[in-house]
Amino acid sequence: MAYVALSDRGQVISHPHSWITKYVWSQDHKVIAIQYGITAIAVGVLALVLSAMMRLQLGFPDTLSIISPSEYYQYVTMHGMIMVIYLLTALFLGGFGNYLIPLMVGARDMVFPYMNMLSYWVYLVSVIILVASFFVPGGPTGAGWTLYPPQAIMHGTPGADWGIILMLVSLAVFIVAFTMGGLNYVTTVLQARTRGMTMIRLPLSVWGIFTATILGLLAFPALLVSAIMMTLDRLLGTSFFMPAIVSMGEQTSYDGGSPILFQHLFWFFGHPEVYIVALPAFGLVSDLLSTHARKNIFGYRMMVWAIVIIGALSFVVWAHHMYVSGMNPYFGFFFATTTLIIAVPTAIKVYNWVLTLWHGNIHLTVPMLFAIGFIFTFVHGGLTGIFLGNVVVDLPLSDTYFVVGHFHMVMGVSPILVVFGAIYHWYPKMTGRMFNSAMGKWHFWLTFLGTYAIYLPMHYLGFLGVPRRYFAYEGIDFIPESAMALNTQITVAALFVAVVQILFFVNIIWSMFKGPKADPNPWGATTLEWQTAETPPIHGNWGPELPGVYRWAYDYSVPGAEKDFIPQNQPPAPGEKVVI
């Protein structure tokens, strides 16, 4: 029983006592998770402020002139990059992955705790490098989050001197950090599951995070390779991506490089990245819906297979981001087909979430509200994705606000709603205290309705043909006055939603000190993390013995059972009929 020996190293784990080893240089996965979470959310708030600056410019172009065109592009770039990579990827995998994997699989910690700690500190370095680019001459890069060459490293693009180099270095450092964390998450799921915890008994949260981590481990190298090659182009004058080009009236020394090659490499990372963010959200929301509807998840196996199939397919759809790059039309046909195919397992997941709610005993708690909100925004963003997946529809809509509306709905708002829902859901376990429910509900409704007020009109702007990435729209004949009024309305809604997030921060900080003591298992959930002896769980998670697992994670409202949930570690009662 080798796995017991390695997963139950109770004696080996030394419990740190000083404040520094306990909270700063900690190797405890729960502390590292919270460090990841706080850093990611802090840098996310920065990105939120940047978006507010952009919206002020777009909504009131004449009355308020706070930022210059260069700054606008820099803010667009940094907003996108931070939100996708430094917030969402880090928060879902470094944050929730770290916190939930060992607890949910019944392990005492990650299998390589030291490397796990290193992962966080290297991630922090990457964030510091990223933020440092605001303070260098020329400021951060304004190349757009896709960093397309040649313009990304040409003079005339904001931040072409220092900003772009810091950006590429920061990404490379982030990838190193992610790889160290990712090796931990994958190996822990493979090796450290407790007795009885088979793969097919894992909660869907773990399935989502596990699969997303594998995607990240295989896809981030594409970003690493392209970042290295672009750095060489920029610093040493190679021509991997840079074609012969005239800049500011002078012939540059570049010759013959292929910007399209960069696009292929970038999107080979970039599309799986969408699912690196989405799959953990899918997993977490499944557990939220099932728990708060007091009903087993509908089609558990189908949900697992869908996660795996989406993960595999996500590697063969990347060029649907490149329909307008002038590629072979047959390629476009191929990638449109794979894009529509990937919609099938995704749709299965949506049906199953809805069918989980059907005839459930729905408790409209704060986490549940966010989970149901996610279904709305995800269906919305997913459907517009089917529009854009078709070449003929994408061509006219590409580079309009329709695309902005689409991807913010599907991979901005939807994952963030899950983040909020999941934070509220696991908050009692993480802190041992209960948050203020009323404030949480206000937070949900204002955020949910507010984001619709932001992003629904953007689709309409896109149909009008309003191009994205523009600093100002004066003197463009085909854009009617009403579109400008709509832009102002979007800005008002965006600022409102940004300010509303204060409710969230006030709630979680205030409740951490003043909230009522939480029950160890306030939602009546079945998964292992709710069955720990202490709340919050101590270092090492479990008592002298690891929990054994006797059933799947979704035994809710089992007929004849004493309570409306049966924890995974509850042995079958003598004489209990085993359903076969």
Place this chain on the structure above:
Amino acid sequence: MEAILVFIFIAVGFAGWWLWHEKILDKPWTTEGTETDLRESIGTILPTRRTGLAVFLAVVTSVFALLVSAYFTRMELNDWHPVQEPGLLWFNTVLLILASVSIHWCSRSDKINTVKLMLLATGGFTVFFIIGQFMAWQQLVIEGYYLQSNPANAFFYLFTGLHGIHLLGGLWVWFGAMLRVFTGVEIEQAKISVQLCRTYWHFLLVIWMVIFALLLST
């Protein structure tokens, strides 16, 4: 992008095979109470560090497969002038093979003196390989194959440089194994370290063979 797609298909195939063995088709709600652990029944229990290394090797394979993909794509453009590879690379290849042979010998041996000798030999051959690669770079520079002057040159430096960096990382683990073997503490850990080094050296040898063949043939 063919090379990386081939790798992804292999990875997906492996994942499918593994998931099937993990009984992903079972209905978990019907197997209540059973305690059988599938990992025992199919005997896939591996030491944790070996699993971690295997996952890491998949990541490294992805890096090199992507580079090969980029290489093929960039090669088709008309400014490509192939590099005349220095003959020194053949000598370096022999050094890396010797390093692989000695780490293999080291991991198979029970005699502590052989283990020490072979472990030292591994490090020696590897260091000489890296020095040899540096000398090959210098020869290229003398012959006028600068990094900037042609993408073929740039890819040559990129491939060999990245491969060398991975070997340096390996030497870090090798150093840890050396410390353990020569001080004689944690001998069980040292054994695992040596085995991990063996896998890693063989892997990097294969990667080098593929890169070298690719560079020679184009």
